[in-house]
Amino acid sequence: MVKVLLVEDNEMNRDMLSRRLIRRGYEVVFAVDGQQGVEMAGSEKPDIVLMDMSLPVMDGWEATRRIKSDTALQALPVIGLTAHAMSGDREKAIEAGCDDYDTKPVELDRLIEKIQRLLSIDAAR
Numbered sequence: 001m002v003k004v005l006l007v008e009d010n011e012m013n014r015d016m017l018s019r020r021l022i023r024r025g026y027e028v029v030f031a032v033d034g035q036q037g038v039e040m041a042g043s044e045k046p047d048i049v050l051m052d053m054s055l056p057v058m059d060g061w062e063a064t065r066r067i068k069s070d071t072a073l074q075a076l077p078v079i080g081l082t083a084h085a086m087s088g089d090r091e092k093a094i095e096a097g098c099d100d101y102d103t104k105p106v107e108l109d110r111l112i113e114k115i116q117r118l119l120s121i122d123a124a125r
Contacts, residue, residue, distance in 0.1 A: 002119065003027045005046035007037035007063065008081075009055050013104065017050070020108050034058030038066045041073050048115055053082040053093065061096040068097030077118040081106065 004026050008014040018028040029044050031037035034055040041049060049067065053060035060080060067073045080093035083104040093101040100114045 001027045003046045005029050005040055005044055005049045007031040008052045034063030037063045041067045049078040051078050051080050053080050064096045064098055079114055
């Protein structure tokens with residue numbers, strides 16, 4: 001079973017997305033801020049991270065940079081998620097280390113395709 005670390009501070013978003021992923025057969029663990037996301041990326045050993053970019057304590061940009069700077073975690077795929085899709089946000093997410101980027105509200109089929117593509121790339125390494 002694929003383990004997803006969902007880093008999301010909004011309880012409603014966290015609940016809705018996690019229930020939809022669980023129905024599709026994913027195991028989901030949560031972090032509610034960027035600092036907790038970084039810590040859980042190491043302790044929970046997820047297969048992929050879904051990282052909200054607007055987070056308390058440490059934003060998703062910095063949390064992703066910290067995950068990717070850790071040699072034990074740098075191959076961990078991260079998909080950046082944001083409701084505030086501004087021009088340049090995709091590039092900023094990629095610069096921070098995100099392997100892909102998506103907007104909220106999440107279109108589940110599109111997100112699942114991105115997850116599967118990144119996990120198949122990871123498996124090929």
